[in-house]
Amino acid sequence: MPPSTIVHDIEPGDSLIGIFTRFDLDCGALNLILEADEPLLALDILRPGNTLTFHLDEESRCLEEMELFIHPGNRVVYRRADDGSFTYEEIILPGDWQIDLVEGEINGSFYLSAINAGLSQKEAAQITRLFKEQITFSRDIRAGDRFQVVRTLQFVDETFTGQSRIEGVRILRRNRVHSAFLCEDGNYYDQNGESLMRAFLRYPTAQRYRISSSFNPARRHPVTGRVAPHNGTDFAMPTGTPVLSTGDGVVTRVSNHPYAGKYIEIRHGGDYVTRYLHLHRILVNKGQSVKRGERIALSGNTGRSTGPHLHFELHVRGRPVNPMKADIPMTASVPRERRAQFDQRVTELLSLMDGTREQIALR
Ligand SMILES: [Zn+2]
Incomplete structure (x- = not known):
């Protein structure tokens, strides 16, 4: 009897329809799963390294459940409901976050120097974007300039999930220091609490619509x-x-x-x-x-x-x-009510970068 659980590791070029066809799964169920996934759009881009697990009913061979494993802290389960449709459940584990200081000297491009020092491509690109209003990396950076990055890394059951967060960055140029620190509101500000990002628009159109x-x-x-x-x-x-x-x-x-x-x-x-x-x-x-x-x-x-x-x-x-209510960067500096907490965080991160302290609070 064929197995009632099928596990497939996603490979480059895979498509859902291709996978369903290959394992002879019910394509009607695929449509219902895509329908359930509309609020999430987790299945719209299949990433190599992610895994799909299918559970079939042993008798009817109907697809009852499909799990998308993204990383150890994030799975999405699509389940057949009583009325035959599918629903989704996103499982997000908080995990343990560990702090990590990465530093290095810039030789050639900042991007490559950052990767050589141990940052991921995503992190190096994020830092480049953070400072793009202030630094033209191709012109302003000289060999011998330095950078320091404090990041947190997520672990679930001792396994690194691949998820990280940039907590603070310093770029030390010959005669200038640029800094960026993450505030609780999700924005990055410099050491003095001035926003690094230009303000957002609340509405995605020139006119207001109902x-x-x-x-x-x-x-x-x-x-x-x-x-x-x-x-x-x-x-x-x-x-x-x-x-x-x-x-x-x-x-x-x-x-x-x-x-x-x-x-x-x-x-x-x-x-x-x-x-x-x-x-x-x-x-x-x-x-x-x-x-x-x-x-x-x-x-x-x-x-x-x-x-x-x-x-x-x-x-x-x-x-x-809620895009109509969220705290988006509308202002130029750290909101007043978050200021004390932000200043405290900056002090901690700077002490870590300066080597005067080895541990800081995780959040
Ligand atoms: Zn809508």
Whole structure:
């Protein structure tokens, strides 16, 4: 009898439909899973190294459950519900965060020097973005300039999950020091509490449009009638309305999803990501840098949609938040109520960089 559990490690070039076909899985279930995944879009990009596990009913051979293993701290389980549809559950473990100081001298590019010192490509790119308003790395950095990075690394059961967070950075140039420190609000500020990021726009359009559906973690879906989180804000607007990036950033996804429609994801400095769904036309490419207020698309009605609208999401530190209410960088410095805590954190991180202290509090 064939096994009722199938484990598949995702390889470059894999597609869900390809995997379903190869293991002779029910493609009707695939469609229901994609439907369940719309608020998350975790399956839209399959990453090599992630694993899919399928559980089939032993008698009927029906697919009952599919698990996406992203890393030891993050799994998503899609389960068949009583009515035959699928639901998702995202399992996020807090893990243990360990502090790590990485330092080095810059020879050649900052990016390569940072990687040689032990930072990941993602971290090196994030630091480059953090300082892009202040430092033109190709022009301002000289051989012999130095950098110090304090980061935290996530471990689950002693295994590094691959997840890290930049807590503080110093770039020591011959006659200038640049710094960036993470505040509890998710933004980076310099040692004096001045924002490194330009302010965000609250709205992704030049004009205001009526909110047709608000951010709601327990919304009843207008088409299916089922309860599913609504991880963004919907604005009713005519098809063809220019959509603007709400902050400076890099386009990390340009995709077409059966339910989300044509959509864009942008990663901004700090820990911010925005998504724009159901677009009519996309005007940017993956990997492209965009500015706050730049026209990135024309709104539409693609995917599963009840009428022309823009669905706009804001994620802070990997979690969707209400884009109309979230603390986004609107101001130039650390918010007053967070100031004392921020100054305390900067003192701790600087003492670690200066070597006058070996341990600091984790948070
Ligand atoms: Zn929506």
